[in-house]
């Protein structure tokens with residue numbers, strides 16, 4: 001028992017921020033074994049935090065709450081994406097964790113999507129690396145065997161919406177100021193095929209086509225109408241509803257639910273895995289076009305003007 005706890009604890013040790021998946025073996029910390037064991041036995045919660053992600057795992061329920069914490073808008077830069085993938089992988093291999101609630105620590109924003117500055121004025125190698133990190137985040141989240149619930153406590157455009165769409169269930173706060181959707185065309189860019197596939201899976205072909213062509217951002221109630229979210233609840237009930245829904249989902253045997261989830265999601269995952277390198281090449285050649293760089297720069301300027 002103690003040995004198992006030790007292994008789990010060491011798997012969940014805080015990693016250096018901004019790092020890549022590093023081996024964090026079970027034999028690293030012999031000297032601390034006794035105090036770690038005692039600490040673990042007296043506590044039902046484990047927490048770890050990187051620069052842009054914090055995780056709290058409740059060992060009693062087996063549910064982790066993962067929060068994005070990159071003010072002002074949780075835009076997804078390379079470091080955040082990398083930390084996200086590492087933390088999710090750590091939870092994935094932790095037997096004590098069966099479900100993850102994804103939410104934001106930044107008031108009024110779930111995530112503003114991909115960090116546009118990562119896609120402007122950089123070189124091709126950078127864009128390639130960035131896109132690989134975006135793919136990795138999605139493969140890990142969409143492909144997770146855990147129950148994943150998005151507790152959407154703020155606006156969630158583009159890549160933020162993709163994250164929410166990749167979860168098993170979406171709960172959004174009832175606030176007209178919050179919007180959610182894949183608005184890429186409004187930036188003058190195209191949503192990648194796997195963004196398109198996932199929104200189509202969730203809301204159906206007709207709604208997805210309209211939504212994607214017009215780059216639509218929906219209020220919570222409109223998002224509910226088209227099935228982009230599963231539930232709209234009062235702002236102060238988002239987390240408790242997420243916990244209640246999670247508890248319900250966790251009443252099912254993991255094995256049956258996981259295989260079912262995998263059957264449903266495998267075709268989309270396989271499509272990206274098979275075409276991963278081509279997708280990166282395509283992204284790099286697209287994003288380096290002068291016209292696309294200009295569109296993104298203009299969009300950033302518009303955002304900055306609006307903020308003044």
Ligand SMILES: CCCCCCCC/C=C\C/C=C/C(=O)SCCNC(=O)CCNC(=O)[C@H](O)C(C)(C)COP(=O)(O)OP(=O)(O)OC[C@H]1O[C@@H](n2cnc3c(N)ncnc32)[C@H](O)[C@@H]1OP(=O)(O)O
Pocket residue numbers: 072073075109111112113114115116117155157158159160183184187189190191192193282283286300303304306307
């Ligand atoms: C042929 C086929 C080829 C296929 C190739 C595919 C290529 C496709 C590539 C990429 C897909 C793109 C996905 C994306 O996710 S792009 C990002 C889209 N995101 C948005 O449009 C959201 C933009 N932001 C907002 O609408 C708002 O900021 C808000 C609603 C999220 C929050 O509003 P508010 O609270 O009023 O904050 P501000 O607008 O004042 O913003 C504060 C601060 O943050 C900066 N900022 C906002 N969003 C981003 C972002 N996504 N990236 C970087 N920075 C962002 C904003 O500029 C302000 O900065 P400041 O003025 O310096 O303070």
